Each structure stands twice: as structure tokens, then as C-alpha cells.
Amino acid sequence: MSRIPTQAIIFDMDGTMIDSMPWHAQAWVEFARRRRMDVDVPDLMARTTGRNGTECIRELLGREVPQDEADALTREKEDIYRELFGPRFAEVAGFRQFARQVADRGLKVAVGTAGDIHNVHFALSHPQMDVQPLAIVRGDEGLPGKPEPAIFLEAARRIDVPPQHCIVFEDAPFGIEAARRAGMRAVAVCSTHSPAQLAGPHVLAAVRDYTELMNTDFLESIHVATV
Template sequence: MIQALIFDMDGTMVDSMPSHAESWLVLGQRHGIRIDLPELMRRTTGRTGLECIRILFERDMADAEALAYVHEKETIYRELFAPKFAEVQGFSAFAEAARARGLHIGVGTAGDKHNIAFAYANLKLRPLPTVAVGGDEGLPGKPEPAIFLEVARRLGVAPAHCIVFEDAPLGIEAARRAGMHAVGIGSGHSAEDLAGPHVLAYARNFTELTDNNFLERHHVAKL
């Protein structure tokens, strides 16, 4: 039986990926770096801030230097996204319905604690997830499974009893490596991009999952 749902944040819970992409371009302009944006997003979406910065600058650097760039980039992102903040359609209602069925809710994201707090402050979801593992906790980013496995550990749920909701191929692969089921959220990728033997469904948003009775088909309510 499925006991827990684990949500990626950017592009899954919140419709933030266009603002993230724009923030990379602004950062590159500030520091004289020409960016192939589709290639950068392909290589970095799901990776931690430190990993992304080292990919962008194409060199190793001390954590302190890389963290300064991460802070700069994520500050730009939050400034860009705040005026147009939006959740991925139907997310809050879906998560609340899952909680009402007795499912545990967790968040596993490459975003740092500041981006998590920013998303939580703007989401209408109540109550908020009690477990969130971010990319600034020293764990390797996706496609490594460490972030998702840590969410499951903190929730007290075996990986095989978890479903991961992800919008990025690296996250879908991380779920597979973690031994978890997955659902592809197509806010930015096709069903083919988010496919795998462990993938239970693909939907453009959570309203589609609700309309298709996803929770009813994959979970027996605890009465």
C-alpha cells in the first residue's frame, strides 16, 4: 500500500521553472557568461545549487565562493517569481485530498531553505508539509536518490511505499534509484521525457490527476 507522497518543488508544486531559467540568464549577464539555456537547464534541473554553479562556471571552486553565487542567483529568482507566483494547477487541493486519506506528505527538492520558505509562504496549502529535504543539506542532487531517501526516512516510510511526483528527467531517475514509484508532472517535459518502468502516470498538472481519480486508484483510504 502507498503510504507517502513525496513532491519535488520547482516545476512540480510551484510553476517556477520559467523564473529559474530567467534568473540563470540574469546571473550569466552579470558575470559575463554566455549561456546555452536549454542545455544548462537539461544538465542542472534537479541538481543542488553548488552543483549547478560549478556546471555554469565550468570549474571547481570552494564552497564559500559557490554559495555566494547560489545566493545571488536564488535572490534573483525569488524577485522575478514573487509578483507572478503560482502553484502548478491543482497542487494544493490534491495534496490536501491525499492528507485526508491518511497519506504522509513530504518534499524533496534541490532548492535551498530560502526557496522552500518562499514557496511555503506563498502556497495556499494548509497545513504545510512537515518534512522537507533541500539541496543545501549536504546531500548529492538528483539523479542521485539521497534527497528522496532522506524524506522517506524522516517520514518513517519504506521507499517502496512512496510515490514521487517530479517534473524533470533527473528527478524521475532519482525516484527509480530510490526504489520508489513516480508520477511525471508535465509542466515542462513530455511523457517520453518522464517515462520509466516505475512511473505510474503522467499528467500536465494535478487537476488532471484528480479528474482521473489517481488517489482512488492507487490508495485505499484509511477509515
């Protein structure tokens, strides 16, 4: 395991903290049905997971889209997602217990997500979630989505931790690549992708969920910086 001192954990949200990605896919299916659009949803997901709402809409339509139109279409799709996922809300197995262990070890916690303010509030205000990140960076704050590193770099800036001392937890190839570009190490959470799809020289571990990760004594194996 890397001996670079670790000061912070930055979690992606969808598919990493909460088991939401199948419901995002279903939301795209329903969005397309309501609008009588022919959409290859698996292909769209592969091209957009980790990108912000405006980028997703522009990929969907294959053209430049005025911001007001992109915002309206994003709201429509995300409203559908929350309607579908809300009654079935679930964390990625073991997340809350792991997050508590992270905090107990004195590590700072941040969230870096392409999700918008409504989806972040939906996730973090849910009764099942009790994580209290020091900073949350969202995809609707004017930053480019992943694989650009801006979201993760801004999260590190807000918690005052150098990028090399952060470990990113991610479930998507664009997010793993964003961590690499940010100069951060990563853990691949294979809730929707295979370890091979999330591989990289900066990836410290690839696990199905946090229960599996905790069984490896991951936190005990990393070098936690003391201040």
C-alpha cells in the same frame, strides 16, 4: 494501477508544486547578463534541473569551485529568481486541492527538493500555499542532488516510510531517475517536460497538472495502506 500499498507522497518543489521553472531559466539569463557570461541556458537547465546549488554552479563554470564561492553565486542567482517569480507566484494548477485530498486519505506528505532553505521558505510561506509537509529535505543539507536518490531516501526516512511505499511526484528527468534509484514509484508532472522525457517502468502516470490528475481519480485507483 500498482497494488503496492502506498503510505506517503513525496513532492518535488520547483515545477511540481509551484510553476517556477520558467523563472529559474529567466534567472539564469539575468545572472549571465549581469556577469557578462555567455550561457546556453536551455543546455544548462537540462544539465542541472534537480541538482543542488553547488552542483549547478560547478556545471555552469565547468570547474571545481570553492564552497564559499559556490554559495555566494548560488545566493545571487536565487535572489534574482525570487525577485522575478515573486510578483507572478503560481502553483502548478490544482496542487493545493490535490495535496488536501492526499492528506484527507491519511497519506503522509513530504517534500524532497534540490532547492535551498530560502527558496523553500519563499514557496511554502507564500499566502497561496497551505500544504504542511511532515518533512522537508533540501538541497543545501549536504546531500547530493538528483539523479542521486539521497534526497528522496532521506525524506522517506524522516517520515518513517519504506521507500517502496512512497510515490514521488516530479517534473524533471533527474528527479524521475532519482525516484527509480530510490526504489520508489513516481508520477510525472509534465509542466516543463514531455511524458516521453519523464518515462520509466516505475512511472504510474504522466499528467500536465493536478487538475488533470484529479480528473483521472488517481488517488482512488492506488492502493492506500491502512494502519
